Structures are given as structure tokens and as C-alpha cells.
Amino acid sequence: MIIIKECKTHGEIEACFAIRKKVFIDEQHVPFEIERDLKDTTAVHFLAFINNTPAGTIRMVKSGKNIKLQRLAVTQENRGKGIAKELIKAFEKKTKEMGYNKVITHAQLHAKEFYEKMGYEATGKEFMEAGIRHIPMHKSL
DSSP, X not given: OEEEEEOOSHHHHHHHHHHHIIIIIIITOOOHHHHSOGGGGTSEEEEEEETTEEEEEEEEEEETTEEEEEEEEEOGGXXXXXXXXXXXXXXXXXXXXXXXXXXXXXXXXXGHHHHHHTTOEEOSOOEEETTEEEEEEEEEO
């Protein structure tokens, strides 16, 4: 069973950082200085649990009149179990509750099809970020 929780404690946020370290820094070789930033202090973080173990995370950042979806990560051993999909659903629900009607993101190119299945559309050209190909995408809620 997948449980998604909006992080309220330091420990929960640290669990998000631990997942991001495994996925972005260890697996994808993103430099620590790029992966962690000042937005982490004001972002809303979500943590996914499977069998009471942290398994995925996502963060929400305000970006003008929109909400930006960032740092979606699922641990390698938990991929393919629907965790990313549940994280995005929780993210979008919170977005609506906050009165926003659009989500923007810079999706890693390999995840473009996944985002399209979740209702996101590409809005621009591919670009490099942290040494990884990305594409800007959005979804109206």
C-alpha cells in the first residue's frame, strides 16, 4: 500500500533529501550544489511510503502564477509500483487546494511519456540541466 504524506517534520524532509541523494546524486551524478538549493526551505515536500518505508518524494515550489513540480524521485527498488503517479496526484490535489490551476515542470526527457500519460504537455524545446536532457511541460488542472 502506497501512502503519500505532506512533510511537516524535519525528519520527514530529511527522508526526502535521502531519496533525492540516492536518485539524483548517486545514480544520475547530479552535483550536490545543484540538487539542493534555497528553494528547499520554502518548498512543500511530499514523501511516499510503501510498507512504512520512504520510497519516493516530490517538491512543490511557487513560480509566479503557477506551481512548479520538481525533484520527483522514486528509489530504484520501488520503481514500477505506481509511486510516482500517486505522488503527482497528491501534488495536483494540493495545488488545487491552494487555488492554483496550472502546474509547470522541467521533465527529464526519458520521463516525457510518463508525464504525457499523466496529462502533461510539452511546451518548448529540449534543453540541458545538470547534464541531463529536459523538456518544459505543463498541465492545466
